[in-house]
Amino acid sequence: MRCSKYSANGNDFVVFHSDVKEDRTELAKELCHRQDGVGADGLIVIVPNSDYDFEWQFYNSDGSHADMCGNGSRACAHYAYVNNLASSSMSFLTGAGIIKAEVDGDMVLSELTPPKILEKNIEINGKSWWLIDTGVPHLVHLTENIEEFDIAEARELRYKYNANVNIVSLDGKNLKVRTYERGVEDETLACGTGMAACFYRAYTEEKVTNNIEVYPKSGDTLYLGMNDKTITFRGRVKKTFETDWVL
Numbered sequence: 001m002r003c004s005k006y007s008a009n010g011n012d013f014v015v016f017h018s019d020v021k022e023d024r025t026e027l028a029k030e031l032c033h034r035q036d037g038v039g040a041d042g043l044i045v046i047v048p049n050s051d052y053d054f055e056w057q058f059y060n061s062d063g064s065h066a067d068m069c070g071n072g073s074r075a076c077a078h079y080a081y082v083n084n085l086a087s088s089s090m091s092f093l094t095g096a097g098i099i100k101a102e103v104d105g106d107m108v109l110s111e112l113t114p115p116k117i118l119e120k121n122i123e124i125n126g127k128s129w130w131l132i133d134t135g136v137p138h139l140v141h142l143t144e145n146i147e148e149f150d151i152a153e154a155r156e157l158r159y160k161y162n163a164n165v166n167i168v169s170l171d172g173k174n175l176k177v178r179t180y181e182r183g184v185e186d187e188t189l190a191c192g193t194g195m196a197a198c199f200y201r202a203y204t205e206e207k208v209t210n211n212i213e214v215y216p217k218s219g220d221t222l223y224l225g226m227n228d229k230t231i232t233f234r235g236r237v238k239k240t241f242e243t244d245w246v247l
């Protein structure tokens with residue numbers, strides 16, 4: 001069975017496809033373990049679907065299921081295309097709904113599900129958070145200093161709101177984002193739905209225009225824009241390893 005490792009701007013995933021949709025919680029924990037396994041932030045398994053190009057199963061590295069993963073959707077689309085599971089333009093079923101993706105070489109664009117502002121102005125310790133759903137829940141705080149990311153505070157908020165936790169700062173007309181990811185239980189080098197939530201808050205508050213660049217912890221460049229009601233998310237993905245692995 002083909003099994004690939006992808007990095008989507010530092011957010012990394014093990015990806016394979018199977019005819020069988022089954023619980024892979026334990027496999028996700030094993031494969032994602034940084035020392036005893038392949039090492040990744042998540043596991044993506046592509047399975048057949050009668051209505052769309054395919055369906056996916058997404059697991060965080062702790063084995064928890066998540067409905068959506070922005071970076072994972074781009075890695076998954078690239079894997080599906082290069083393994084002839086879909087054409088370069090595809091639609092696939094996730095826990096958050098249908099995701100459309102377009103593969104152009106190593107650049108992949110995902111159209112995320114319509115963002116939803118769940119709560120505004122959650123005042124905690126002098127910070128004002130918005131809770132935004134971009135396929136999974138994200139707390140977003142607009143900061144002056146992106147270097148000041150209090151991981152302990154982020155971890156506390158992650159459990160209190162069962163959400164990923166992001167800080168975002170303006171960088172000219174673009175944005176810098178840092179994310180503490182639920183299910184990885186640490187800061188990751190990039191979080192796609194997190195960048196989308198940060199973009200959506202800044203855009204809603206008219207602090208940025210449409211179609212901007214967003215720079216995650218890895219320093220890579222991602223491109224985000226509003227397309228009527230959905231957020232488009234584009235950037236490079238890199239296949240870092242591949243094996244015809246016997247499961």
Ligand SMILES: N[C@H](CCC[C@H](N)C(=O)O)C(=O)O
Pocket residue numbers: 011041060065066068069070071072136137164181182183184190191192193194
């Ligand atoms: N950890 C997230 C899922 C992965 C999100 C992130 N990797 C992305 O690129 O959107 C959660 O459990 O809500």
